[in-house]
Amino acid sequence: MSCVKIVNTDQFFFEEQNVPRPIFEEKDYQVRIDRLLKEIKSDxxxxxxxxxxxxxxxxxxxxxxxxxxxxxxxxxxxxxxxxxxxxxxxxxxxxxxxxxxxxxxxxxxxxxxxxxxxxxxxxxxxxxxxxxxxxxxxxxxxxxxxxxxxxxxxxxxxxxxxxxxxxxxxxxxxxYTNVLTGLDRGIRLKITTAKEVAWAEYQAIKCCGVVKRIICNLREGITESEAAQCGRADFSPISMFGLVNFGPKNVSIGLRSGDDTRLHVGEVCGICYAIRGSLCSRNAIAAYDFDSCNSKLKERIEDFYMEYWKAVATWLESVKVNESAGIVYDKVMSIIGDARFNVALNPGHNTATDEWVNSPFYKNSKYKICSGSYFQSDMIASSNDPVMSAICEDTVIVADENLRSEINKEYPELYARILRRQTKMRNLLGINVDDSLLPMCNFTGAYFPFVLNPKVMFKKNN
Incomplete structure (x- = not known):
């Protein structure tokens, strides 16, 4: 029996949120420049x-x-x-x-x-x-x-x-690129201020809002282009091209932009949107329930989609301050490392205004997760026979007690939102995240196997 079950979705995951946008000023950039100057002089x-x-x-x-x-x-x-x-x-x-x-x-x-x-x-x-x-x-x-x-x-x-x-x-x-983005010294891999966390949250809320609105407006016969318009994206600078893909051919191509392809019930589908600082993606089945999936996909809900999400939950539970990135890799890949899932890239990576900066998550990685790490929970599972794709990707930040205290002091409303998200993830998703794992939006970890019916979702059966 799978440790993942299907439950009713709490409205928390679809709340529309609006938070103030932090504006970086001279002093904020000077903090970053000073970090670089320290390295320049040292070298x-x-x-x-x-x-x-x-x-x-x-x-x-x-x-x-x-x-x-x-x-x-x-x-x-x-x-x-x-x-x-x-x-x-x-x-x-x-x-x-x-x-x-x-x-x-x-x-x-x-x-x-x-x-x-x-x-x-x-x-x-x-x-x-x-x-x-x-x-x-x-x-x-x-x-x-x-x-x-x-x-x-x-x-x-x-x-x-x-x-x-x-x-x-x-x-x-x-x-000298390694000093900015290398795993040993990379200045850009580490968030150091509460204001940077507040900015990341603002971007993540805006980003996941687009994906949520698309999911809520999916219906049989809608085209990829029509679905994308439902996201109501503004003109914020993007970090990758937005994706809406319907059907096995389009989903299997991956990084393709949407066109007039129509959604057919029972087939695979994928949605992805990214602005600088955050990416949100969900790939699942365009169905209402088991019975509306096509016959081949119906047979794979448990051994493919549930197992995939179990790996996502494991990643979210394992990523914490001072944990070995190699251990996180091993835990995740022990679940989705076989040929069923065809995982070709790292399970998770650093992010910033550019979507993929680096990744410490690989076999035998020596790196420990430090406070300030700014990650995408990016695990891509796919299959060619039948064509399947599972993605549940969101933005998180890892923060020790000092950084969390700074957030609470300077942005108490932000800190309250983070604590609420952690509680909801534990209670509603069964994902026991560490206190140092900060979800940047309410959508974090929420996965809807039947995207035409987002009223049901996966939960760990602890």
Whole structure:
């Protein structure tokens, strides 16, 4: 007998919530910059040069609020704390949103093809104006570091690296990305203030609200595009493309955007929405109950969908301060690690304004979960015969007593919401989360196997 049962859904999970949006100010970014300066000085560097583009914006945005749109960009920070930003034509005006004093440089080759190129110096001159020279020890931040050689393989465009080698000394230039996103030292992997938690909650509530509204409006014959419109998403910047997929073909493709495909009762379906700071996803069956599932899927509710959600519940119960990420991996994969589930990616990962930053969850991982860890409960199970997909993904933060105390002091209403969510997860879902596991929205862990009937859901049969 499965340890998962189907119960009636409490209205708590579908409450519409509206919370104030925290606005990051100069002092908030300075806290982050100070953390970077500590590392720069410890490593004996003179400058850190941070690259960004439309897709890879998060490292620059973290320290400045500036996210590259259309163009490439560079944020340069010296060991003395001087800050410079290099943009193309359209990014120059946009950079004035940065909430602190910063030197601005126009480099028009960062602009889109065909735009004017007649008003800026070359990149060599710009970098020299910032202060880089042959004696400078320079850390370069791209978007990835490479396990084969973390310090000497780079993912920046070649023309930027060649200019850096010309202005500086190649022997004094290292890949510094690991210091921002690496599992050992990554500055961006750790939330350090109550305000950052409040911002994450705001994003998670907004994100899961879209998914909830779509689920509540699903019906036989609705198209993927029509369903997406029911989410009432605003124009908040996204961290991945929204997904509404109906039927085995579309669901099996995965990362496809919706079209005019219609929902048929009994088939698989998937919904996913993400804005910067949170992703919410549910893949299950477009049915009302067992009898309305197609015959092949009906046979797999217990050994596929219930077992999958048992793994999700296990992850949520296991993730806590000082727990080994390797142990979490083993617990989860002991449930969904066989060929039935075809789990190809890590069970859970770090998140931020970019959806996937890194992941400590892998076999024999040496890493312990630290306070401030900012995670997605991301486990994807799938099958090809019959086509099945199970996803129950939400955003959580891990916080020790000190961070929880800070949240309670600075954002008491937020802290009360967190405590209420923990209680509901324990009582209504049977998921005994640790006090250090902070759910960022009411939807956390809630899974509706028959998405046309969200009045029923899974619960652990403790």
């Amino acid at each position: 004996g560097l003179d400058f850190v040069v941070i690259y960004g583009d439309r897709e890879h914006f998060a490292n620059i945005e973290y320290f400045s609020s500036y996210d590259c749109r259309f163009e490439e960009g560079l944020l340069i920070i010296s060991r003395e704390g001087e800050k410079s930003i290099v943009t193309g034509n359209e990014g120059y005006a946009y950079s004035f949103q940065i909430p602190y004093e910063i030197k601005r440089y126009l480099y028009q080759n960062f602009s889109l093809q065909g735009q004017p190129r007649n008003k800026s110096n070359d990149l060599d001159s710009v970098l020299r104006s910032v202060g880089l020279n042959k004696k400078s020890k320079i850390g370069v931040v791209g978007y990835k570091y490479f396990y084969e050689d973390e310090k000497h393989i780079f993912d920046l465009p070649q023309y930027i690296m060649e200019t850096l080698y010309d202005v500086g000394d190649k022997d004094n230039i290292i890949n």
